[in-house]
Amino acid sequence: MTKMGEGQGTSSTGSAPPGQLSRQRLLHLYRVMATIRRFEEVACQLLVDGKIPATLHASIGQEAVAAGVCEALEPADLIVTNHRGHGHCIAKGVDLKAMMAELMGKASGTNRGRGGSMHIADPAQGILGANGIVGGGIPIAVGAAYACRARESGQIVVCFFGDGAANEGGCHEAMNLASLWELPILFVCENNQYAEMTPQRVHTRVKDLSVRAGAYDMPGASVDGNDVVAVYAAVEAAVRRARAGGGPMLIECKTFRVRGHFEGDPQRYKTAEEVARWKEKDPLTLLKTSLTGPGGIPAGELEAIQQEIESAVREAVAFAEAAPLPSPDEVLTHVYAGA
Amino acid sequence: MTKMGEGQGTSSTGSAPPGQLSRQRLLHLYRVMATIRRFEEVACQLLVDGKIPATLHASIGQEAVAAGVCEALEPADLIVTNHRGHGHCIAKGVDLKAMMAELMGKASGTNRGRGGSMHIADPAQGILGANGIVGGGIPIAVGAAYACRARESGQIVVCFFGDGAANEGGCHEAMNLASLWELPILFVCENNQYAEMTPQRVHTRVKDLSVRAGAYDMPGASVDGNDVVAVYAAVEAAVRRARAGGGPMLIECKTFRVRGHFEGDPQRYKTAEEVARWKEKDPLTLLKTSLTGPGGIPAGELEAIQQEIESAVREAVAFAEAAPLPSPDEVLTHVYAGA
Amino acid sequence: MRELKYWQAVNEALFEEMARDDRVCLAGEDVAEPGGPFGASRGLLDKFGPWRVKDTPISEAAIAGLAVGAALAGMRPVVEIMFLDFMCLAMDQVVNQAAKACYMSGGRLQLPITIRTLCGAGRNNGPQHSQSLEAWLCHVPGLKVVWPSTPADAKGLLKSAVRDENPVVVIDSLSLWTSKSPVPEGEFTIPIGKAEVKRPGSDATVVAVGSMVPRALAAAQRLAAEGIQVEVLDLRTLSPLDREAILASVAKTHRLVIAHDAVKPFGFGAEIAAMIAEEALEELDARVKRVAAPYAPVPFSPPLEGAYYPQASQIEAAVKMLLGA
């Protein structure tokens, strides 16, 4: 666990975590991350090809956060995500076919075509929904955590949001409430350096967003979000704490949005220097290197995984392309429950 | 300056302030505080007598905050206040007659009867408005501070709000913005231990609300809000800093709402013990004792001031009672500027 | 039948629903320990314990979000936004989240949420504690909106709201808070989406809701003395509107007055008038008349507020005008 900073004035779960993951689990993490990467690469191309309407917010470069966090969760646990949530959903177990169909607006999509990329929901996998409103999911996640606590379900909620979302009022209200009531929730702030075209320093004065935990008397930590093991270790400790009734925690994962805010964004605001710097920290490459390094596995093993991913993604695309579009006369279906 | 706590992880203006105030200024502070006390006592009675409609939120017991803060301001400086704002307005120089007339809904009231107690505004005195929406004034105050900075007017803005208001999302958004832009504003959180009938510990986990300053990389301090000299000293230092371009600060003033949330509130939720404890810390009594103590002024001098206040308040009541009510056919006047 | 005050009927409905279904919970400012800012939740904390009855910080967005999340995770939350004016602080959660989650998930998420709120109109509460913003909520597909006019309706509609699988906003009128009348004991629900003829008549229809209903009834009574028979249709539910009931009444009386406390332009009266102009124009023997507040914020001062809200006398005058009487 690379600790990059820590909530000022807050206690922290900084005690050495059981950071050692079995090779099997590391391979699983690789599979998850590579799936996210490939799924999004393909989706971006489908957008260019006009097969996905509107736009996409790709999380390429941020895969270690999604994978590391969800690795620490049980299937029954819940997540709430944001507009850049493909990775979180994949890591939590969404069906690739149904998600790809949703991106294309198909009737067999996760949301029956009504939501699209920004609204993926799959309650069966504990995915309570992505969100097109920046910060909109944070109070919702706290509400879900309240239900888990009140009903003593033993579940944990993870709320994913961005550095930009941290400045929304609802984030403050929700964190205050969660800490006050000691709810079983982890706030995972995915700091990818930008909110749309605005870099962090232009929207926030604090450097480590985890210091905000102190405002609620809640522990906070900043971790290297491109190091999947570091992410996992931080979250695993926080999950144990929360499940034991210890209350919420804010974990900032420092990472980088490799692509534009939306697909097609010309990204004039990024410097070549920062792009190069973060390229060296590509989470997938880092994991690959460590897996295949001295004493590691043969590169061929990863190749095999990559092939499986390739066909799973292809299958998802084939399914989605073949899937029917919703019928125009169903425009009024699902406005109300059971209707 | 009694420092009761300090923003964790934030730098603070804790360096010894020029706390020594001339006797003249102390007498002035006494006059302001006693005026607030008397004005509100009389207003509460007028409410019982049916001469003031609806209800009132009295700030009795909190006068040292209003007086101490405004003593550190220039006439051109601006304040934004809340539903419990009579004291702030008096300390900033509102005309007692016009404010009393407003409480009665009279045409010669500060707001021509359209606003009432929760909406007192007097731009000529730098009073940009009270507010019926808890926390509603905080982003507005930041907007005013932005204008002061952008236009280089040299003015400072003070934003008064309660412990309860600190949990509104707008408070977070506004503080982040103010600190980011280093605006000339002081956030004065008047922690009177309650938000309506809910005590602080039930609405917030942190003890000192000033720790929240750290979330924005802004200094914060908690002071004894019943000690007018302490309040003045803390604010005076912060004002100097802000006027010199040092940016905002959060000052929590710990005090006590002596009366109910609204006039008529039976206050079953307060304990006799806490009422007694705070009674000993009555800000007006404390100041009186220190003024008339050994080497101090003769008690008669304060009596004389009290008499002057009595007649000023009486005059205000007489004016307000005699003032005309707005004409019902003016209900559409002032919806739009100049209309 | 025993009589209850309006707030007691609300309290009883909450008690009964929480006892019936342990997924029902309550949260809001001052609702637990203090028993509600106006008493509606008295006794609930003691009965149902600290995890089902929660005092919240002053955080309207989080309160509404709490409801959304809790509903998604299996509860049936009732939350309070103290005054309808404060709904402004919760609009994202109410409109962008609660109202849309079912649709935008293709029906996979469901939100059995009740949002209770008070309209403070008519009590000198001033511009930020008096607004009638119901038309906004009615314009949002995915929400339902009810507004009771009697203690019995308050009980029956609130119980139905709690049992509904969708987000329902229940607006109560502060000016009816201590009104008292018979309320059925125990199981008693009123269907959402159905209006009620509170007084039958043949000469003109007055459509009203909430605290306007007593004023409409008062006007009808005075007009009856002059031989004019007014039908008072209490909508009870504003969304979905009971279009059939409105059309049926207009088909009978051929004259329509709509009365509300909200400002006239773009208020709910507009929708009702438009519906008639669109679907039953031929039924009208006279222009439609809206009796509503002028296009101004709510003034504080009693003479201004008195001039602001429509009174029974204005409803009376409107009916007479339509009858050429």
Next chain:
Amino acid sequence: MRELKYWQAVNEALFEEMARDDRVCLAGEDVAEPGGPFGASRGLLDKFGPWRVKDTPISEAAIAGLAVGAALAGMRPVVEIMFLDFMCLAMDQVVNQAAKACYMSGGRLQLPITIRTLCGAGRNNGPQHSQSLEAWLCHVPGLKVVWPSTPADAKGLLKSAVRDENPVVVIDSLSLWTSKSPVPEGEFTIPIGKAEVKRPGSDATVVAVGSMVPRALAAAQRLAAEGIQVEVLDLRTLSPLDREAILASVAKTHRLVIAHDAVKPFGFGAEIAAMIAEEALEELDARVKRVAAPYAPVPFSPPLEGAYYPQASQIEAAVKMLLGA
């Protein structure tokens, strides 16, 4: 006359107003350094400097509050709420503060504020980036609401908004963003509160606004080929409504269609239909017809979204229906 794209006309208006009056400033998400999320503020930062053109955090309530406070302290702020849907997060500042400060201070506070926002309808932006919520804002006394339909109108109305002494919400249609047509250079304003007959006609009136205007004009053109002369009234301003212009057109054509992208119930079409039912019922030779979205959130999927928004063909059909043609 030289042609400009819609967004260029907005940009020009901002340039001119900021140059004319140094109290005019601009703030919002991505407006400064990036030149606006959609380019509307390109070049302003360089020209007017970092204190008059500000990038804000993602904090819609603070953005709207910034405008209120800056206006109270002597500036004439223009602020951006990126999409109309996000106005939900700023409603307290817009409705409880900006709209009411003048009234509730008895005219002692004035708020020359412009709030720019985009309506994303018709671009597969999904349920939270497409809403047409203009009727809400029109229901709020103290606000003004304009919605241009051409680049020239965008320039002229925005300039008027900036010069108005009251809070004005300017809604732009994303679907018109790159439309191009002649725009007068330099000083050119369009009065707030005045509708414009975009095409005269005698058989029926179609009232529309913003991106619905081109669809209404397309329908009118096709109907003209069949000998039906439709008058297209572009409201330009939704609040205050130009009641005279609407009444005059209906008095001429005796048939009224109102078209909008917002859901039909409680939309702005309701107010216009109600106004006619209330003030000019006798002028109507047929039922009023509203052509509007169905009562559902905006679906993402192209075939659903296509079925959702009213097209020119529906306006055409509505006019024919009213004419019994």
